[in-house]
Amino acid sequence: MSNYHVPVMLQECIEALNIKPNGTYVDVTFGGGGHSREIMKHLGDGGRLLAFDQDEDAQRNTIDDGRFEFIDQNFRFLKNFVRLHDAMPVDGILADLGVSSHQFDEADRGFSIRFDAELDMRMNQASDLSAKEVVNTYSEADLHRIFGVYGEIKNAKTLAKTIVTARLNGPLNAIADLKNAMNGLIPRGKENKYLAQVFQALRIEVNQELEALKDFLEQSADVLAPGGRLVVMSYHSLEDRLVKNFIAKGKFSGEVEKDIYGNDSRPLDAVSRGAITATEEEIKENNRARSAKLRIAVKR
CATH class of the missing domain: 1.10.150.170 (Putative methyltransferase TM0872, insert domain)
Structure with a gap:
């Protein structure tokens, strides 16, 4: 796994998920399984982790554990497959966007x-x-x-x-x-x-990365239980803008919609003020962390 992809801001992601031992979690970008393996360490016997990845190379890294289920799909189909696996609603969703080190290194x-x-x-x-x-x-x-x-x-x-x-x-x-x-x-x-x-x-x-990201973000709000966490790490401004806007407004452009009583209708609240970035120490060890931005939200 370590040669496949070194997870960026691993501890920050795990802390952001605020994992409950008996909770249900989704890692929608499984890749080398680094984030998933760390999540599994925090789950008890009643915990559950679903992992999505559409890259067949990622399937070689699956975790042999009864609490783990691998879903060979693009995360834009999040809601359908979480429902299919009878896992609704979930307590946390993690997305580490972009291309894995493995994909870059395979000529x-x-x-x-x-x-x-x-x-x-x-x-x-x-x-x-x-x-x-x-x-x-x-x-x-x-x-x-x-x-x-x-x-x-x-x-x-x-x-x-x-x-x-x-x-x-x-x-x-x-x-x-x-x-x-x-x-x-x-x-x-x-x-x-x-x-x-x-x-x-x-x-x-x-x-179709930006379209897939929009689909995923909209569905994540439906899939999360109240109080559940959405944790998304992006690597370029186009992705980060979509994540930032969706957390702030519940949509990708325009102003926040309000109900007839004047209350915000957005489904999420930001947990962190602005994006979290990697430490200088991590950037020295893993250059890919330089452009990473981590945003955290909680379901209302």
Whole structure:
């Protein structure tokens, strides 16, 4: 597990869940199982943990314990499967968003700018849509939107046009093909940052990450018992904004809705003022912790 993925802010996440020994908990991003194993240590005989992960590689890390159940699904189907496993309502939900260290380190998965491999980036390897399909079949307008919104790339329009022009000479199937196609657009001295933004944009599109996150957040409020905790760790501003807004307003944009008596209708209250970030010590040991933001909410 330790080689698969080092959990970020592990103790902070466990404390945030406020675990009851006989409670029911959900880890919606199982991965290497680091957070799940720590949760299990705090559960008694009557406790229960459900874990979601759509990546078949994660199934190798499942925990052999009668209190643990692995669900081979995207967390956007949280409510259906918690209900199917007769676990409603739950006392806490943990989400560690983004890509695991394992997915970045497996060259053939196509997540990392460090390797040359086929443009893949699918978290669910049974999915039909890969980064190769996006780069080679999406219209210039759609590529412009993806790079601008998901990658927050300043020259997104030029980048989209460059890719559409380059693929006329043959498909861009590999990471090296894509890098070569956009070579003239990459700001000097900021190569890694620019490529990371491009890869982030493609990955978000391939995995429909923001749509899945919205579905998950809305369902989490229904799945939690009153007093139950929602603990979400994100790694870029697009995710964090959605989490922050949902906790604060019960929606992703606009103002808080009120009932006929003028009371807020949002389902959650923030537990922490603002996002919790990793310590300098942890960042030195695990660079991935640098961008992590942890937000905690309790069901009203």
